Amino acid sequence: MSKRLVALGDSFTEGVGDDDPGRPNGVRGWADRVAEVLATREPDFRYANLAIRGRLLGQVLSEQLEPALAMDPDLVTLYAGGNDLMRPKVDIDALADKYDKAVARLTETGATVVLFTGVDGVEDPLFRRMRGRTAIYNEHVRVIAARHGTRIVDLWAMRQLRDRRLWSADRLHLNALGHAEVAIAVLDVLQVPHELTPAALGPRPVLPVRQQRAENLRWTREHALPWIGRRLRGESSGDTVSPKRPALAPVES
Template sequence: MTQHHPWSRYVALGDSFTEGIGDPEPRSPGGHRGWADRVAEVLSEQTEDLAYANLAVRGRLLQQIIDEQIEPALELRPDLITISAGGNDIIRPNTDPDEVAGRIDGAIARLRSDGATVALFTGPDIGMTPVLGRVRGKVAIYNENLRAVAARHDAVIIDMWALRELRDPRMWAPDRLHFSPTGHHTIAIAVLDALGVEHSLEPYRPEPMHPVPWRQARVEDIGWAREYLLPWVLRRIRHQSSGDNITAKRPLAGRVRETDRTL
């Protein structure tokens, strides 16, 4: 099979975004698929012996990703690394996006030290989302820092802020914090395009949305707050994480199974 990309060992680092939360799939390791699995599936179609590991764990803050994932990732000898980190820090009160970016700068330098291609993500424009919309300005500042980090270390940037499709509510999971299967599919396309990888993934072409009556929207908001927002707030108060007692779903670099490719 003709190889259309130069990579044979891909490792994904990060938090719930990279773990694939919001894109449930019982047949996938960990019970979630996500954009990184989708990217690995495409890469494996072009390089049959592609090895793929996913070290991401939901709820992880930047320092936890640095401490727990970077060295294990490098031990796997990857030639392609994706990392999305710092988002959970930015949405917390009193965090400084410049300070967070300073730490990720060091992380990218370490990941690039062995010559691997490294790709990182800006945060999406969350101005239309409840709760998270309040930190839109911090996300924008952090994104500008990330673009500078990518340029400084010759890394690839996946600009999710510019991905206007993500403003469609159907791109988001019911918790309004993670992406839906459609959102993960859209992000996988953006990653492959940024890496210059040929693929056959079709972009999402949604039907026009019908306006939701005000009363129905309020009922949905109350239901969302009870089911998702309140538990999230309680975890913050109790200093708990959704990733407590969770381990990486693909800790070792292995071949993507045929069943993964056809999900």
Template structure:
């Protein structure tokens, strides 16, 4: 039997990633990966497996999912895998809705995270990004701050690892983001993978992302760029919300079962 024919698992260590587009990897375009994207979680998993071949990995995250959907559709599946490591981030899509009860949502989020902790898994949470310099999302900055206070309290009470996205000011540089200005790009996902590995205390052999210098744009060029961005990215985003659709409708998780084969 060749190495390629060997059984994939069982695994002594099991990393399961839960969430929405942030964890699915949207923006880190890679046609060779499931759902055509790679992302920080895949990069972290690849490094963990390189460090220790006993790791298995599952990524249940799907773009567009709100907190309730993430918990309803992913939590029990994750627990059934008996994970030793879980990353979870959800709430960004709730914050963007016209009306949202953040306190109520976060009470449910706390309950779910406690179930993960009680299972014996090491859990990593994330604060939300500081959108102060993001024109489309600037108005939601206050909501994100409230969300973050809940996350910090949960992490402190349950002794959970925290990746503090809010205070990673390097991400205010738009070169870390995809052209849609809503999701991290390849450089951003790479930088986030390195941040997660640092929190985990794991060896990190991922190369620093290369950030190209951008030529200055004239006022006319900026205007044309913003109009194009609005037509290609903002309008479809708004239309989906008005019609009750999600970018993740009819999509499946990238890695629904534990595997070490993620390349």
């Protein structure tokens, strides 16, 4: 059983969208949920989360890889590249080469490493445009996982993540229900028994076209335009954010 978990990445791993004012950075997320389960099974368990929202793949690796290795983890989760895929131009092959080298360093330590594919955004107008990029990125991740013997959580295959009820209002980040789904998938890949259960949401409601348009306009005004503005100004949502768990520490129940 793992004793030292270090989670690396961007907003997905930090837990953005799963708001919890009582936690560091005001978010919980799937990684916290996984750590909570692992802590119940190992008295000496310790957990660090170095992920910061808005980080590009290169930033994740340059800022987080060395500190993670210094902690001598026996379990590492790594997801990066989603923010790169949203840029106007991206060299996915170059990203994959950096990713491959980082994963090699992690697996050489003997740690169990968990990687993730990107979500299939086929049912969302914004992410549908990125579907080809994401599919190429995912194939690279699968090859890297096979080459280095890592575990892989296939978010692309999780069709339940197409349901907008699992996403926060910004449509970019999972909400508490979505993060719980990912936590279940991670624990299942690790073959760790748990009592987490998927949300029983029932059939998705069919919204009138007028309501869909109104919601899309509100989303554009409240979330899309501010995001575009930050990009034009060269700003990131993570510019003033620090890792919420920068060092290995016990998990409070």
